[in-house]
Amino acid sequence: MNRPRRRPHWSRRIGHVLLVLAATAFLTIFLALPLAVVFVEAFRQGLRAYLSAIGQHEALMAIRLTLLVAAISVPLNVVFGVAAAWAMARFEFRGKALLGAFIDLPFSVSPVISGLVYVLLFGAQGWFGRWLELHDVKIIFAIPGLVLATIFITLPFVARELIPLMQSQGSDEEEAARVLGAGGWQMFFRVTLPNIRWALLYGVLLCNARAMGEFGAVSVVSGHIRGLTTTMPLEVEMLYNEYNYVGAFAVATLLALLALATLSIKALLEWRYGDEIAAHAPGGH
């Protein structure tokens, strides 16, 4: 790969330039332009309108709810991801491949179905609907439903990041810790966790971005109760459907900034700790 290449013929170099131009033009029009339009539309009526749109009570409540949902679901999926990765990468057991397939499952299910299944379970006509009603517990059209749907959608992120990395790292260091007298948790906190920290952060980053940006699944279970069960993406939808474009795009800019921050940190992690983050295929609905 690194051998010096001869200078290509001029006709070929023009071909290269044309290919590069075609690809970058496609990326610009197709990916960069939609990103740009979000910001332009949000500031169409000036900074003041933008700020007042973001300062709306409903918008603030949506921000709060989004943070809350992510703050519950991401840590839960981190614990799950670490446990699943430990079992998958360190032990041989029957049905391991099947477990791996089930971990990936939420990525291949339509988000609408991810929401639907909880409605069927906890909704008024659902399996537990009557019992929940009797005991005055609200899951669907309430925050627990939003959290459940978000957990479902983002369940694979951390596990998928950790499993290949831990498999490739092998268990030598953990075995060394055991022989040196470390107990189980000592081994975990002093050896395992430090070795997977960047991959874990990477997984948390992607998991969080998805948890905050999820739309389809939470839309099904939310009931769209303004100020109570609307997360930011749902707020965007509601404002948009009310023809409040500046409001919709203003909230959207926050989500777009989240996406940009996620991408930047992701690129930074890949660049700085590339070998401590497993090579991975993209995933997710």
Add this chain to the structure above:
Amino acid sequence: MRRRILPGFGLSLGYALTYLGLIVLLPLVALAWKASGIGVGGMLHLLSSPRTLAALKLSFGGAILAAIINVCFGLLVAWVLVRYRFPGRRLFDALVDLPFALPTAVAGIALTALYAPNGWLGHWLKHYGIQIAYAPPGVILAMVFVGFPFVVRTLQPVLESLDRDVEEAAESLGASHAQTFFRVILPMLVPTLLTGFALALARAVGEYGSVIFIAGNIPMRSEIAPLLIVEKLEEFDYAGAAALGTVMLIASFALLILIAVLQRWSGRWAEQLQ
């Protein structure tokens, strides 16, 4: 009973299985249960209604078309990003992941703002009689957007590991650049392209957020299957929603198995190439 060397097997596996069972399996069982409530006849009746058929046709047909488009543009972009050095390459490379990171609702309204008849690009396309938003092309456009990174990210590592010697050998045997590409490189990429195609397809079939804004959601014309599920839920037709959901779920499983087979095949293929 063999003793396990490292601690925590029971705890970690037990926790993972319980969590997975409660969060994923139990709800899916509820879905299948509810769907079975309408019986085979009900299922057939539901599936044969013109509106359902049209929605499924748009979801699957549009997703296939979008995946084909993604394979073409994905190959172009991956090739350029891997093979050529040009200013801003890193930035463009990072941009490829945007559809992963950008919440679908944001993507949906942004695409609509661009391609609506009065939008940035839409009003210009209108002059040529092309309508994208509020019509099937809009659905496909959104599907291309969300599926795009899959093809590029699947192709990139394979392109990077391709042995240049083979190309040089082909050229030294007198093949033209085009012949080298179509007869030597492309055949080696087929399994990877298929994997990327299947991944993009799986994503596009179930896509909801980015599509519903631009689709216009006209029944029989630009209404996708996931939206139909939502509408059935809003009409409290839980069994109908569950039945349609099950059909889509089975289709996703089939795709999942297909992807696994393809990935195994391309893995073996890659080994053979080395």
Add this chain to the structure above:
Amino acid sequence: MTLELSHLSRRFTDYPALDDVSLVIAPGEFLALLGPSGSGKTTLLRILAGLDYPDAGTVQLDGDDFLAAQAHKRKVGLVFQHYALFRHLTVAENVAFGLRVRSRKARPSRAQIAERVQQLLKRVQLDDHGHRYPSQLSGGQRQRVALARALAVEPDLLLLDEPFGALDAQVRVTLRRWLRELHEDLQLTTVFVTHDQEEALELADRIAVMNRGRIEQVGSPEVIYRQPATPFVCEFIGKVNKIPLTYANQRLSAGEWVLEGHPWNGRHANVVAYVRPEHLSLGGTDTQPGWTARLRHVYLAGSVAHLELYVPSIDQTLEADVAGEDVARLGLQSGAELRVAPRNAIVFTLSEQAGETSAEGRWVWQA
């Protein structure tokens, strides 16, 4: 502490890694487990470390069940083949690890730990490398850190898995000598695994030669080399000429070489003799049992000359080692015809069962 391994068996899915292995390890002994890859030596070591368990058999330490203790309770020091240093910890932190994870009661104070680490680093000649990370060290340095880390917990038993396997030749020789001295200093019971016979012969008090999950022979390097118990040990240790013998008229022979007075009666279809290159004499008289051979090549390697001799009567090429000065004295040149006579040989009768050859009888022949 005496470690007594009896009837250990361990099956992996497709092959037996250990097959009825028994061995006694004496206090203070330096024991080598020598064998080719897949012979079960690493499995045996991992069982001693508590990183694997036998399907059957026991290990007793001074009469107590050693297998009952889990890895972290065994007080063994293990040096992994690829060292398994904690990559996120500095050299000093690596060495201190085993002390820091002790329960509060058994844990030395910070100052004591620091002192002990410094002392160990000095012992492995890395006292100014304490703040570095494993990735900043050379292979030989990492090996020594791994050793210091294993010694820090003051183990009763030191286990080394291919300790020099990943190092280049020069570093190996230095480290070997150094490890021998360290053992003499500490008198710590040490078991090491190797596939390199030279390493085992040079370092160990005693060698256990392993093959296909079994111990073929245990003994001092001297015994292993001079009195190999099985064909495998003959072939695995040192260089050896393998000469098939024919049986006729109650006598064993190979070409003109006739071996009188073998202990077996009856016919033996499959008999081989093993003769070490240094046990072939040159230029003897016709009365000595031996062959006429043609010299093909002479490789002069310092004080020793390796000769390649073709023997037409058995259609085989033999290797012989003679003192370098003899080459000049005898005026040896390739193409020369000369007499070759074995001084001693080890003879096995072999039997084949289910595709596996095993030795039935063993006879030490001397001229």
